[in-house]
Amino acid sequence: MKPLEGLLVLEFAQFMAAPTAGLKLADLGARVIKIERPVKGEGGRQIAIKNLFVDGDSLVFHTINRNKESYAADLKNPEDLERVKKLIAQADVMTHNFRPGVMEKIGLDYEQAIKINPKLVYGIVTGYGNKGPWANKPGQDLLIQSLSGLTWLSGTSNHGPTPFGLATADMICGHHLTQGILAALIKRAKTQKSVLVEVSLLESILDLQFEVITSFLNDGNKLPQRGSENGTAHAYLSAPYGIYQTKDAYLALAMGNLLFIGETLGIDLSAYKHKESWFTEKDQITQLLANRIQEESTSYWTDLLNSKGIWCSPIFNYQELLSHEAYQVLGFDQELDLPNGEILKGTRSPIQINGEKLYSRKAAPKAGAETELINQQFNLI
Incomplete structure (x- = not known):
């Protein structure tokens, strides 16, 4: 019933x-x-x-x-x-x-x-x-x-x-x-x-939109600024959060320790050791990430990043999702x-x-x- x-x-x-x-x-x-x-x-x-x-x-x-x-x-x-x-x-x-x-x-x-x-x-x-x-x-x-x-x-x-x-x-x-x-x-x-x-x-x-409106109300009424073409449209999340083009498709990177992610990707991000810069220098950081990520395939990066416990995902369309076992189950x-x-x-x-x-x-x-x-x-x- x-x-x-x-x-x-x-x-x-x-x-x-x-x-x-x-x-x-x-x-x-x-x-x-x-x-x-x-x-x-x-x-x-x-x-x-x-x-x-x-x-x-x-x-x-x-x-x-x-x-x-x-x-x-x-x-x-x-x-x-x-x-x-x-x-x-x-x-x-x-x-x-x-x-x-x-x-x-x-x-x-x-x-x-x-x-x-x-x-x-x-x-x-x-x-x-x-x-x-x-x-x-x-x-x-x-x-x-x-x-x-x-x-x-x-x-x-x-x-x-x-x-x-x-x-x-x-x-x-x-x-x-x-x-x-x-x-x-x-x-x-x-x-x-x-x-x-x-x-x-x-x-x-x-x-x-309560999350971003609350940020606006408590941050001097500053309008949200979307990210550059690399990374994400989310105005309030820091690098590396976003979507990046790979050698053959796309890759999503969620939140994580930026320095560890850079090390895993083979990028020196020591200039951004202070977390504040992950927000203020987001466009510059995501450009560095984008340049490196496009050198290898999506499967290469997901295998590597998942093995290190870094949150990432390939980007699926409906054909890929609906044919996947994770959906079918x-x-x-x-x-x-x-x-x-x-x-x-x-x-x-x-x-x-x-x-x-x-x-x-x-x-x-x-x-x-x-x-x-x-x-x-x-x-x-």
Whole structure:
């Protein structure tokens, strides 16, 4: 039995952040029902990465919405809205990511929802919070990355601002919403009262940067300076930390005693015996390391450095990683059974409960696929 079995979650959400939370809850055993527009469903069904679609919906929609059900309802239709309210009365959790004011117009904002269900855990995702000049600004991941300072942490000093190659704000915000909901469920169990959970994309991406923002706040408000093209983009870690080109590929070097690493590499770094210089002279040091490391192959360096207990690694792409025994032993692959009979390959939840991995073959639903079943099970008609 999964830990959240018996929990009913209603997801009035689209695209990525809030649905990511729904995915995590579903993986842990909750019954997650997406409340979607009839026929077309939520907007995320047509937002694709690499223009990949599977069985009429985007691949990324399938990725985020596996293991869920879909209930079709036009929230502007009084009859549909009344059925949805009956469903809310029986739910444990309700989430949405509409802009401020939308749910108030529908009559399903927190204050109205807890009149229907006084024990409801109500989760909201916004882009920038409910107040301030950005409250109604589109909460889109690239915009959040760009406004939050994050794009000045990737790349190197000779690059402009560089965004992550992932929907970082959406994903971390979804995890924060999950954490808040789980904490709220514990509080509700103690108080038997509703709990409001609110997260925003901006606050989530700022929290992800707490390490470097804290350094900024306590270091005279000095802006982070990314490293040179050799080594690392990390503004606050000393040499040798970073990635270096070898004779045939690349090598990652983590933290360690710089003088010992230099000795192992065959480089005289005695001029940098004071640890302070590992920070202040980082670019010069990483250039010396880069010149030496490119003379030999990656396997040569990993064999040598590992034998000395120095933290290092080759750089893998997905082909190399997924074919490696270290990945395969995880059992991280998962297959989903699509409604059209095809099989979709994906990945499982990273969580294990009592030694058991959390798998599910249930693919993302077609829009409204379970409407009739849910009407019957919850006596909505």
